[in-house]
Amino acid sequence: MQADKTLTGGQALVRLLANYGVDTVFGIPGVHTLELYRGLPGSGIRHVLTRHEQGAGFMADGYARVTGKPGVCFVITGPGVTNAATAIGQAHADSIPLLVISSVNHTASLGKGWGCLHETQDQRAMTAPITAFSALALSAEDLPQLIARAFAVFDGERPRPVHISVPLDVLAAPVARDWSAEVRRRPGRGLPGGEALQQAAGKLMGARRPMIIAGGGALEAGPQLQALAERLAAPLFTSVAGKGLLAPQHPLHAGATLCVEPGWQLIGQADVVLAVGTELADTDFWRERLPISGELIRVDIDARKFNDFYPCAVALQGDARQSLAALLQRLPEQAREAAAAVDAAAVDSVASLKAAIEGGQAPLQRIHQAILARIAAVLPDDAFISTDMTQLAYSGNYLFASRAPRSWLHPTGYGTLGYGLPAGIGAKLGAPQRPGLVLVGDGGFLYTAQELATAVEELDSPLVVLLWNNDALGQIRDDMLGLDIEPVGVMPRNPDFAALAGAFGCAVRQPQSLDALEHDLRAGFAHPGVTLIELKHACAL
Template sequence: MTTCGEFLVKQLEAWGVDTVFGIPGVHTVELYRGLPHSGIRHITPRHEQGAGFMADGYARVSGKPGVCFIITGPGMTNILTAMAQAYADSIPMLVISSVNERERLGLGKGYLHELPNQRALVAGVSAFSHTLMSVEELPSVLARAFAVFEGERPRPVHIELPLDIITASAEQMRVLPKPRVSRATPCIEQLREAAARLRAAQRPLLLLGGGCTDAQAEARALAAALDAPTALTINAKGLLPPGHPLLLGSNQSLVPVRQLALEADVVLAIGTELGETDYDVVFDGNFRIAGELIRIDIDAQQLLRNHAPSLAIQGDARLAMQQLLAELPARPADPHSAGARRTAAVQAQLAEDFTGWAHYRQLFDSVLSALPEARFVGDSTQTVYSGNHLVELDGARRWFNSSTGYGTLGYGLPAAIGAKLAEPERPVICLIGDGGLQFTLPELASAVEAGVGIIVLLWNNAGYGEIKRYMEKRAIPPLGVDIYTPDFLALARGFGCAAERARDHAHLQQLLREAPEDRPLLIEIAEAPPFHP
């Protein structure tokens, strides 16, 4: 007999799923019955939060949903933080969980892993959460999930299978081809109106967000066609290459870029929330738009949040850019154009603002000199905060971290593992601090077990340094921030990783070039000298 759990595995494999993250438990073992006979690889994290973060990193790199098998009750409460980060950053994630038998739901009798209403608990961090009440529902519910991933603003979806459904017969079910779902086509008349306003603009500004990551060629062509200085959110880094004459970087929270936004007569914002963690990391509310604002987003509600537009266009970013380009005069990026001169003036001001960050710039220059094709997956830590402003890469999906949106700690290590699994050929560098690493440190064992050769660049300031400075700035006596710092090199080696402390930049580059391919390398960097000259 083919059970529902076995049929689920077959259906997922038929729809392109090649990796599942999960920790087997007594309530999910029947989901695992079909995995050994499939082509799906199973990765075992050491905590369900790690499973979610791995799925997130995998999804950001591959563009496919990260899939998790999660146990009832504590497994679901453990993964909620990871789902919330993915929800905030619009990342596709499919969380398949068990739940108690249908006849036991909501009774409160103290059954193993029982929650009053598991589905309702998860609903706030998912596009939808569904309890499967019959085997026959499964294909249509999965189809709904993939419609979210491929046709809407992608976000996590949760499907829970009661224990009696997982083991029920699915002999009558047939594996179906994946339905094709196209993204919303933006209104052509609105786009023509937008193009007309942009053609008439004297001081245009282009703001691109993570919703544009699949439209790299179009983004570069659009910036040139508009001759518009272009700012990128953290999740949009790489859409314009380093040294592009119109690139402002991800510096929307800094005064020179904010002044440019105030002076712009037309601002075009595509695939961006215009949210706080990309436009106001100084938390003063001073990112303002004085001219016309044209917004394009796949999420109709998001079009009206944060900054009200004069023209709101719902639709897929890539399709919208293609149509706008058809309405605009084509031209190459010109380093001597009016837009390039406006950009250069802002970049000169930013260079003065960043004079005190020379040691961070030198650090990233050293890393990229040794590994120019590296992907950076970060936590919330000082190297990430500085890199958000300083680092530019040629290509999208090469820089992402948890300092945006939900802003959790512990993301960097497991997300880097997922990123490496999605594209093993590219070097992956995890940027993380000593505080954040202690959130998910056991995932080093998962990486060793899976043979994942990531590089963990550990910024060690012996505590929660950023929060300590924040408290001191507000005359709050630092408390809870000077935490005990373990011997990370010994811990990493105990997990089976390679581990070294970088003495200087030359030594760091040597370690990066000689990093093992089959297990993690942890490189510790002390915040204080002698590492930094």
């Protein structure tokens, strides 16, 4: 190890990240990131070699969703940044803390158009619209301030990606002083004002049919949400990102069902809706607007959400867990018998909702129901599921009941294909003790199939990839047919997926029935490595 006085900017930056608690980075070394890689040996940070920068971004995203910590990736100037941009956009849409460190050309060449390797005219401008901020470090002394600012976003604001570009000369030059241990104060998110909390409590106490919608911003507030739902006798809906916040067997668990007609009907009956840590976005609800006719109370860290598409009667800006705890202090305990802890009408409405969804599915969704039931039968209690943009996952968003938060990872807002596999790998690396399942269609799988190489190389505990192969871009084909458009470009010729996975070193299974699927899933969760299960659409009929 070099003496501190001879640290380069790249070495000092890696040490600084380690002091902020970063233990894993995803990336592909290149000629423009060599000085970052000089700092990795001895840092305590694990480097995970991905096979594409988009995969690095998605793996960091999956790592962040499961651990709650920022995911970090190193990418090269120019094409590394543009390759990672899709993953950055996905993390931005879903409020995921992602730190992207990239190189950029030498300071003297920036914006000059000299034709340098990997040159872009303004690299920062490419990522600025899809990050909380995108910054250029013009000197090594800029780096501790920029990293502190990034972690302030992750810890104190709505968590979104940050991109920091570091010129090659800044990475390579010795630092004037060692700032690698300068971890600055990390802010919290705070509490709403007492007057707003009291106003919200008053509206909730006076409500006849209160209901709750919780999103990804409420993932640390599960106990408070349950206590609030029980005290108010309020059905609790979640967004897709909030799946698992209430145990599926709880009588007030309405699930992520606001994307289907029975859910819309029920939320329309609420006279007061408490929305916690959710955008109330149409990508969660599959319609332009929820039929919320009652008063809306919103708890959110992002003040811009209070008067957007759903203006609220009371705005509570602050941390979800702390805000709900403060709200509970202002709501009187209800004198209820232990056997009647929740209001019968609310319980009945949730039971009716579940029955309507269970019995009201179209033929394709009934196939999905059958597959998801087999998954639920064998899925280990602590497992997570990472999903791609595929019809099986769309059904699972509302039909599959997650048992805990951070257990259903889905690219909701940006909706990018190719997310499921690399995000599942990143989640496994963040929580190696948790079995993982990837749900992916044949179209999305081919976007990032090369990351099987990373999975086989890095994983020694169960990751099962369930490939739903209908030999089509099924959703787009169905959309074309629904609009009376002759299908074009939606029936591709697929490779031999079993041979492909075998070539990477995966265990491979191809069940021909639902019983065989259940058996193969069980075997996959017992296998200390990666298993690909190819399920043909016809086999599920």
